[in-house]
Amino acid sequence: MKKLILILAAVMTITAHYATAQQKTRYKAIYQLNSDDDKVIRATLRNIKNALEDPRLQKKVTIELVAHGNGVAAFRKDHPYEELLQDLKTRGVLLVECENTLRERNIVKEDLFPFISYTPSGNGELIIRQAEGWSYVHP
Template structure:
C-alpha cells in the first residue's frame, strides 16, 4: 500500500508545472532588480593603497548612491584597514573625494589595529573620520547584521 502512495506522489509531483523565473521576452527590456525593501545597507572594504583600486572603490560607492532604485534607501559604510589607510592620510590626495562621500552620508571607519600595527598617529589622518577597534571585526558584525558586503 505504501508503494502505491509513493507512486501517486511522484506522479503528482512530475505533473506539476515547474516554477520559472520571470524573464522578459526581449533581453533589452530587462531593467535590473526591483527594490522591495524600504532600507538597504552595504559595507565596503578597502585594504589596498593602489590609486586605481582606491578610486575604483570610491566610484563604486558613488554609483550605488546614485542608483535611482536606492535613492533615499541606502546606508553605506566604508571600512578601511591595512594598506587602505592611505585613503585617510592627510599627505595623500583623497581628502576632497572622501569628504564628498561623507557629505552624502557615508560612514568612514578606520581600523585602530592598523594604526597600532603601522605606528600611525590619528593626527596623520583626516580629523573627520571615525574609528573601529578592528576592520575585520566591523566587517563580520555588519555581515551578520545583514549588510551586503562589497570588496571591489
C-alpha cells in the same frame, strides 16, 4: 458575487501592502578597502558614489567604507583623496578606519583626515556588519 468581491479586496490589500513594503525597503552595504593602490582606492570611491546615485537606492541606502591594512592610505592627510571622501561623507557614507592598523603601523589619528571614524578591528567590523545583514562589497 460576494466571493468575487472578497477575493478582489484581498488581492488589493496584498498589493497595497507589497507596494508599501517596497517603498520602505532599506539597504545597507559595507565596502572593504585594504589596498593602497591609487586605482583600487579611486575605483572603490567611485563604486560607492555610483551606488549612492543609483535611482533604485537613492534615499534607501546606508553605506560604510571600512579601511584596514594598506587601505589606510585613503584616509591619510598626505594623500590626494580628501575631496572625494568629503563628498561621500556629506552624502552620509560612514568612513571608518581600523585602530589595529594604526597601532601596528605606528600611525596617529592626527595623520588622518579629521572626519574619519574608528573601529577597534576592521575585520571585526566586517564580521559584525555582515551578521547584521549588511551587504559586503570588496571592489
